[in-house]
Amino acid sequence: MKGGLVFKVLKIGPVKIKLHRPMDGKVKTLTIRRQNGKWYACFSVEIDAVPLPPTGESCGIDVGLEKFATTSDGEMFDNPRQLRQAEKKLKQHQRRVSRRKKGSNRRKKAVRELARCHEKVANQRRDLHHKVARSLVNRYDLIAIEDLQVKNMTQNHHLAKSIADAGWGNFRLILTSKAESAGRKVVEVDPKQTSQLCSRCGAEVKKKLSQRWHHCPVCGLSIDRDVNAAINILKRAV
Ligand SMILES: [Zn+2]
Structure with a gap:
């Protein structure tokens, strides 16, 4: 799964993201930050x-x-x-x-x-x-x-x-x-x-x-x- 994806974020709603790498495991946290005028969604996952x-x-x-x-x-x-x-x-x-x-x-x-x-x-x-x-x-x-x-x-x-x-x-x-x-x-x-x-x-x-x-x-x-x-x-x- 690579490319445009839509994630539903609590209290915010659907957010379209560009996935840079395939994501494995269970998503634990999502941090949204802004850097140099761009928005980043940073997922931390737990992998067995x-x-x-x-x-x-x-x-x-x-x-x-x-x-x-x-x-x-x-x-x-x-x-x-x-x-x-x-x-x-x-x-x-x-x-x-x-x-x-x-x-x-x-x-x-x-x-x-x-x-x-x-x-x-x-x-x-x-x-x-x-x-x-x-x-x-x-x-x-x-x-x-x-x-x-x-x-x-x-x-x-x-x-x-x-x-x-x-x-x-x-x-x-x-x-x-x-x-x-x-x-x-x-x-x-x-x-x-x-x-x-x-x-x-x-x-x-x-x-x-x-x-x-x-x-x-x-x-x-x-x-x-x-x-x-x-x-x-x-x-x-x-
Ligand atoms: Zn030699």
Whole structure:
């Protein structure tokens, strides 16, 4: 059930809503709030944990810069075009705000538009996180991810920004909670050097962030850089 729906709300009457994700379980509460001139109906539901049947499959996940995520099986989850466009717009709005005179009405208007854009990006990102997490939890018994502590993130400013942007922490929360109710396991591993070591022979193959391909001079393994990293992540979990 996706799309327009009508809910009967006590004391208010019928309310038409746009459902962003299918809703499972029993509705416990409904909160209606207003943000940036838009109305949101927020449902909290109670779901009985329903363990999914085991699949016998495991995977490692590498969260990247260009792609949102890559699995050890070679599957890639892209940032959707809509999200990339919204992010581009976000930058334009930010520039517009900084160009306009402080205290002016034009600046206030630009700030409101920026807030709306921020919200749009956040919503789209959350949607992506739910979709990717659902897809993984349905297919894998064990999902290995990097344990990205703040400590590690601050070592590389460019990477830090990207990880923060991709909302890694939010994704991890969503993945973990879906996995938990499905009886799946999420294992966090030490992320050190997962992109620099060969996933077949263990040799160190140094590469810059811009080098997208892993080619091992020792064993000859030649695969996508992120897939190599994802395999290393899985190996550390099992
Ligand atoms: Zn190798």
